[in-house]
Amino acid sequence: MKMSRRKTIRSLLEGSLFVGFGGLAWSSATKALNKNDLVLRPPGAASNKQFVQSCLKCGQCVEACPYDTLKLAAPNDGISPGTPYFEPRDIPCYMCTDYPCITACPSESLEVSRIQKSTEEEASINNAQMGLAVIHKETCIAYWGIQCDACYRACPLIDKAITLDIDKNQVTKKHANLKPIVHSDYCTGCGKCEQVCVTEKAAIFILPRHIATGKVGDHYLKSWEKQDKIPTPQKDQKQKNDDVQSAMDYLNNDDILNE
Amino acid sequence: MTVKSHRYLIFRRVIQLGLLTLFIGGNYMGWNILKGNFSFSRIADTVPLADPFAVLQMLAAGFTITSEILIGSIIILALYWLLGGRIFCSWICPLNLVTDTALWLRRKLGITTDRIYMPRNSRYYILAMAIILSAIIGYAAFESISPISIWFRMLIFGTGGGWAIVLAIFLLDISVKRNGWCGHICPLGAFYGVIGRWSLMKVKYKHDNCTQCMDCFKVCPEPQVLHIVTKHNGIIQSGECTNCGRCIEVCNDKALRFSVNNFKTQNHEK
Structure with missing residues (x-):
């Protein structure tokens, strides 16, 4: 097959345009489809990006879930198509002690090691970090002073993940407010609280942990806690002290006056 | 329409629908025969099977894979090396039900439109792009948008939202381009085509029996692979042949049959 030069150049141009724009459209579609920060994953899941990258979308976890x-996820759910997720208001995670979803996963998306506090300790579903319960106080009727402890009673880690804070009802001046408080050290994000919440739209709901948590940074320390020690001076700081000494030596040196 | 002239077609549909039934039963009824889907599954909760193209994309995206997934993809690769790479396309792929229906309707309604120019080797460029893009963006590029996966997840898990894309492929095949998706675009088929080039089971053509009725060309989804037909004896070497067996069953002259690839005399077709 012989081609004229003009035809060859034309087909090369067409090909590169096709590959260029096609590739651009394809990669942006893939990136858009995979960008889903507001989704709750099964227990033992990797961070969302790593999770999407390693998930084979085979549904083993879905089938294992009793x-x-x-x-x-369907293509129009706004979640990477085919990846597993859950909506606690419909069906929460019941935190099976034998975590069948994690053991069913063939990839690194769900791993038992992520529900172990350390390699020595045994894995426990109570260490799962699927999300974190957040309370909207203004719509929580317990904060209004109406007696409701639905979320507290439903919590599988009652008195650890959710506790009741008791204070005086400022409206009646003689009753108590029993206000639920979530503790992020214990909350697994199973969503049983969100499921049972009695308000029209749940006043307690699960958010992904990276959305619902802050980060202090290294420059604040709890000096009253043993593990938070003031760090020992680093090498470069020592170096600075040496420089001060040499500078002082230089100033005190008689030679400077003779110059 | 006799059973004999549709024996492979019937067998193919039994296998395609049977696998889907096993997967659906595995999901909804808890049958322990075949659990998962075409991306990854386990036979009786032990033997893993994995889509080697998805695994390749994940590796390209820089992801380490577990040994179970690796073993699963090697089993599938070995199976398709034995039976012909694109045997997946015609005997297993659930999207084939859609595209074959389009192909059949085209024939029945006499639609011959071919609205866009697209060479059949486009799919190899798309295959290469899938792997390169996976490496660049760090996600399995085709797996993220694969209409095949969307379709079988709809069937097996009842996840919705994929009708638009499946309908688009159906319409493409019926009114824009004959065999448009499977024969021109699908990088998964292209991947299996590359593997099928050297596979063991092939269709063999016997020139002496052939009466040149051209029936095989009419039914073949990839008629370019039949280029030796009417010319000389040989084995259909192209990996693009899906081993669907349609040519064999429509041939009334016993000129075509399944055979074992003869690797030594590979070049005699030229």
């Missing part, structure tokens, strides 16, 4: 909690 409560039909987990679902595979």
Whole structure:
């Protein structure tokens, strides 16, 4: 097959345009489809990006889940298509002690090691970090002073993940407010509280941990806690002290006056 | 329409629908025969099977894979090396049900439109792009948008939202381009085509029996692979042949049959 030069150049141009724009459209579509920060993943899941990258979308976890909690995302759900997620208001995670979803996963998306506090300790579903319960106080009727402890009673880690804070009802001046408080050290994000919340739209709901948590940074320390020690001076700081000494030596040196 | 002239077609549909039934039963009824889907599954909760193209994309994206997934993809690769790479396309792929229906409707309604120019080797460029893009963006590029996966997840898990893309492929195949998706675009088919080039099971053509009725060309989804037909004896070497067996069953002259690839005399077709 012989081609004229003009035809060759034309087809090369067409090809590169096709590859260029096609590739651009394809990669941006893939990136857009995979960008889903507001989604709750099964227990033992990797960070969202790593999770999406390693997930084979095979549905083993969905089939292993005895409560039909987990679902595979559809293309129009705004979640990477085919990856597992759950919506606690519908069906929360029941925190099976034998975590069948994690053991069913063939990839590194769900791993038992992520629900172990350390390699020596045994894995426990109570260490799962699927999300964090957040309370909207203005719509929580317990904060209004109406007696409701639905979330507190439903919490599988009652008195650890959710406690009741008791104070005086400022409206009646003679009753108590029993206000639920979430503790992020214990909350697994299972979502049972969100499921049972009695308000029209749940006043307690699960957010992904990276959304619902802050980060202090290294420059604040709890000096009253043993593990938070003031760091020992680093090498470069020592170096600075040496420089001060040499500078002082230089100033005190008689030679400077003779110059 | 006799059973004999549709024996492979019937067998193919039994296998395609049977696998889907096993997967659906595995999901909804808890059958322990085949659990998962076409991306990854386990036979009786032990033997892993994995889509080697998805695994390749994940590796390209810089992701380490577990040994179970690796073993699963090697099993599938070995199976398709034995039976012909694109045997996946015609005997297993659930999207084939859609595209074959389009192909059949085209024939029945006499649609011959071919609105866009697209060479059949486009799919190899798309295959290369899938792997390169996976490496660049760090996600399995085709797996993220694969209409095949969307379709079988719809069937097996009842996840919705994929009708638009499946309908688009159906319409493409029926009114824009014959065999448009499977024969021109699909990088998964292209991947299996590359593997199928050296596979063991092939279709063999016997020139002496052939009466040149051209029936095989009419039914073949990839008619370019039949280029030796009417010319000389040989084995259909192209990896693009899906081993669907349609040519064999429509041939009334016993000129075509399944055979074992003869690697030594590979070049005699030229």
